[in-house]
Amino acid sequence: MEFVIRLLIVGAAALLSSYILPGVHISGFLAAIILALVLAILNAIVKPILIILTIPVTILTLGLFLLVINAVIILLASSLVPGFTVDGFLWALLFSLVLSIITAILDMIF
Structure with missing residues (x-):
């Protein structure tokens, strides 16, 4: 049940983030x-692999990578999900940051 609530919170945060950022579009x-x-x-699957493969760069950039x-x-995710488009790398980076902030705020509320 907690996983479903978490998905709803992240979904709402993603929709709200797409309203804030003009380079990110979610159809509904x-x-x-x-x-x-x-x-x-x-x-759960891809991110740990990428982190392990980029440990030297991550250490060199003090985690900013x-x-x-x-x-x-x-x-x-933009290439996998129909109805979700991101205009470029910078918008994806901003979307990631805004999504994290809004998700944290919604987690504190709910």
């Missing part, structure tokens, strides 16, 4: 929920 709430599910899967990995995950 169903696409936002599918995006939340795909992001959960990608964060993790933001790049988050943007790559968003761009990958």
